[in-house]
Amino acid sequence: MSEKVNPEQERVGVYVCHCGSNIAKVVDVEDVATWAADLPNVEVSRDYKFMCSSLGQDLIEEDIKEKGLTKVVVASCSPHMHEKTFRVACERGGLNPFMFEMANIREHDSWTTDDEVAATSKAKALTNAAIERVVHHQPLEQLPVEINPNTLVVGGGIAGISATLELANAGHHVYMVEREPTIGGHMAQLDKTFPTLDCSACILTPKMVDVGQHPNITLLTWSEVEKVDGFLGNFTVNVRKKARYVNEEHCTGCGICIEKCPFKVSDDIFEVGLSERKVIYRPFPQAVPKYPVIDKENCVYFQRGKCKACQIFCPTEPNSIEFEQEDEILSFDVGNIILATGYDLFDVKKIPQYGYGRLANVFTSLEFERMVNASGPTEGSIVLRDMESTPKSVAIVHCVGSRDENYHKYCSKVCCMYSLKFAHLVHERIPEAEVYNCYIDMRTPGKGYEEFYNRLLEEETNFIRGKVAEVTDAARIPEEEGKLIVQVEDTLIGRQRRVPVDMVILSPAMEARADSKEISQLFKMGCDFDGFFVERHPKLDPVATMTDGIYIAGACQGPKDVPDSVAQGAAAAARVAGLINLGTVMMEPVRASINQDECSGCKICNNMCPYNAIIFHEDREVSEVITALCQGCGTCVAACPSGVITGAHFTNDQLFSQIEGILWDVRPEKVTA
């Protein structure tokens, strides 16, 4: 912020973009450019087919040099797309890159209406606002920020594991925080994975072991992030490491404590309530880390002060069971954060007509996954709820809560494929069984996916195209006794069908985690309407977020299968590795500053700053912004009751001029003057 500018003497170049026909088909681009040429301070005004092209940028560069422009306005698309492009063009022409302003006449205008008159008028308003504002711009210098080479990965499902291993194998240190006692996520619960039918555990557990043993990885399971401060390159994270009541340094994972524990409770998480587990438990045999955890709520020692069987039988010296253990708060610094917190499954009880919880033999997809798993509660046998009888007919209901106006409008992407997988597994285990797949549309995009569907057609699965209306136990004839009746409209033959079956499997929507809003607030980033984390750009930047230094991977961004989750994990890791390798990045110089001569010392800004970037000088009773910590969010500028905090690039002059500029058509005397 060196030299001062004089708005009266500015020489502005205005460039109005056609964006092919994206803008020009609705906005009269030539009219906007001709009109702008007569505005105060405008030295040159042009329209051009593609301002972002090399030739478009050359126009800016040449005009700066030949016409002595001091400021530049481009009226085109969103600054998210091309602000950087045009700033660099200004720099090549010899201007400070912040002497530039963009008017968004595409997303904010031509894409919103077919009304050519209104669109052209709005384009003029937006262009005028940019011109009025740009004349107040001051040259600014970017700030170099060092990147801490350590990374935090939140969530130890396959997406988080993939990101963590990519970074660790590249020589970078990673803190992985997982809130369950083990990593693995949903993939650890699956039996076989479509379309290749690899055993899920066989391909997942080697990666889990790698995470557990890698010298570059600090694995914090049974832990949750409680606080995040800082910004790209310099985050400080507080993690609550919940008490396991098992000393991880002494425990050998021998499992004797689990064997000797006399109490059992329903295993509602890993086995989704289909079997029981001990009160001191390891979620599954290949869990990483191998140490068990005591379920305090159900432990007789914690509740009644008696038992201690686990401690009595623990063979290690010193004893590994520590009832007095307490939660620990760990604090560490990282440069980047990757969120890979995954998904929840839609609660099928919200659709009572499908009978889950009321009709014993209606199962969820995850229950079925556990049932067909050789290490699951039935050791791989497909049985009814009595845990004995083998079903002779099975109906699999797709789209439970997905593609449904009442619940989630979106397609959950993986359900068609895993429903086909289920049909295959039923055929494999019970060859004589009749299998019905009730689907709305069969969606199988993916390598080998359509081929898998064709294979199922050959296995003589019955496909019924139609949304299931209800599942009842309303038997009408003796042969239907004990059966579930699936009522579905077969839209291919235009008939209602009643399909009596022994077992129904519901394939619920993948939905955002129940706490995704709180997590997004903790990490200061956005959630979409459905609660999934929002990417910076859905096509061009799918793993970055609007918060620099925070990335997302896997099903926390939207429904995704394993290959896509792995790819996103690796992509997020590549983005982080790129920054680590740079060592230093240049940050936007949009920062707040306090006029200390005028500061009343009220400290309101100190408490409001989300980045803890404002300190208070007790001796002088004034506040000061630490420039390196400030992220330019503007909270303090708006909060200061004395109006003595200024946001660089967002000064009162700049903002009020922009507002006046946008009101050009209601204040015509201003533009014609």
Ligand SMILES: Cc1cc2nc3c(=O)[nH]c(=O)nc-3n(C[C@H](O)[C@H](O)[C@H](O)COP(=O)(O)OP(=O)(O)OC[C@H]3O[C@@H](n4cnc5c(N)ncnc54)[C@H](O)[C@@H]3O)c2cc1C
């Ligand atoms: C029934 C069923 C069958 C499927 N079959 C297949 C298949 O055959 N093939 C296939 O490709 N895909 C399949 N999928 C999809 C597969 O489950 C997902 O693609 C995959 O699990 C997504 O991985 P993820 O790491 O993004 O999420 P998750 O597996 O959900 O992992 C997220 C992890 O983050 C942890 N976590 C969450 N919140 C926090 C927090 N705040 N702090 C710390 N940790 C946190 C969780 O505990 C979990 O460990 C199936 C899905 C279902 C429901």
